[in-house]
Amino acid sequence: MASGSLIPTGSLRMAKLEDISNDFLREEVETFVTREDERENLIARYTAATPKMQAIAAGVVSARHHDVDAMTADALTTGTSALDVMDHGLIAGMALVGIKFRDMKIFVPEVLACARAMKAGMKHIEPILVASGIAPTGKVIMGTVKGDLHDIGKNLCIMMLRGAAFQVIDLGVDTSPDDFIEAVEEHGANIVGMSALLTTTMPNMAKTIEAFIDADLRDDVQFMVGGAPVTQIFADEMGADGYGDNAVECVDLAKKLSDENG
Ligand code: B12
Numbered sequence: 001m002a003s004g005s006l007i008p009t010g011s012l013r014m015a016k017l018e019d020i021s022n023d024f025l026r027e028e029v030e031t032f033v034t035r036e037d038e039r040e041n042l043i044a045r046y047t048a049a050t051p052k053m054q055a056i057a058a059g060v061v062s063a064r065h066h067d068v069d070a071m072t073a074d075a076l077t078t079g080t081s082a083l084d085v086m087d088h089g090l091i092a093g094m095a096l097v098g099i100k101f102r103d104m105k106i107f108v109p110e111v112l113a114c115a116r117a118m119k120a121g122m123k124h125i126e127p128i129l130v131a132s133g134i135a136p137t138g139k140v141i142m143g144t145v146k147g148d149l150h151d152i153g154k155n156l157c158i159m160m161l162r163g164a165a166f167q168v169i170d171l172g173v174d175t176s177p178d179d180f181i182e183a184v185e186e187h188g189a190n191i192v193g194m195s196a197l198l199t200t201t202m203p204n205m206a207k208t209i210e211a212f213i214d215a216d217l218r219d220d221v222q223f224m225v226g227g228a229p230v231t232q233i234f235a236d237e238m239g240a241d242g243y244g245d246n247a248v249e250c251v252d253l254a255k256k257l258s259d260e261n262g
Helices: 023-032 036-048 051-061 065-077 082-102 108-132 152-163 177-187 203-214 232-238 247-261
Strands: 138-144 166-170 191-195 222-226
Touching (some): 023 082, 036 082, 051 082, 065 082, 065 108, 082 108, 082 247, 108 152, 138 152, 138 177, 152 166, 152 191, 166 247, 177 191, 191 247, 203 222, 222 247
């Protein structure tokens, strides 16, 4: 792999920031993406995408949901596959949104507006993917634990997981250990994601894991946990299989756990 912002494109020369043809995306990457590996990754993604896909990604990043709706519909009717629009347009846009959010360049209202734009595109994509029977990356049960009504972060994680082709069963908020167990048994999922925003409800994550042990189901599932007060240390102590600090990490973690499941 080359150093600096150079990356192989499959052609003879390497892609650079200035090769991103969409002005808005190029400026966004230049301004907001400081980590070298992430910058390289986004340059690779955007230079590999057609101008139409870059425009969709830019529409998601700038939260123009009407435009994303129209551009997605147009791309699908003019021959771009649903997977391409999803990967090179919608998810490519959300990847940048996730980084900006994690680095506190944007905040919850902006993320929700971007999520709305992504949703406007996904509404055209989902029926096509469902009809074509494309295998989901994995199945994840997600819920905010018992006693806790905070769901903004969980919903962001779910949106990003779905964007990464996971099938997600959303149990909502105030989810009891029994609700998690029933959902695992009903849907045959082997990843459970728990969210908690209150120090008083964090122990309910451990209680949920204990309930799985009591039901002799602990070996069938892997637990990932997150939420503002949750830490890696707390996750280790309660016996969770992984902790994620944000929605981008949640997706990485789910992929890792899914790979471990085989
Ligand atoms: C919005 C909010 C509310 C809203 C919730 C609306 C909703 N639909 O969610 C309302 C007004 C209902 C609310 C109520 C209460 N709240 Co409140 N709330 C907040 C606030 C301002 C923002 C939370 C938020 O959405 N953050 C943004 C999201 C995107 O971040 P996030 O949830 O952390 O999620 C990210 C990561 O943590 C991670 N993640 C999240 N889940 C998961 C799961 C997995 C598996 C993984 C891998 C990653 C992951 O990815 C997410 C995206 O990047 C926080 C303050 C703060 N700054 O955190 C207080 C806060 C959490 N609330 C607090 C309190 C005290 C309450 C109340 C008890 C207030 C009251 N007296 O009634 C009630 C409790 C109600 C209940 N039973 O749950 C306290 C908690 C204090 C504590 N230490 O426990 C906080 C910290 C405010 C404060 N400083 O005092 N609240």
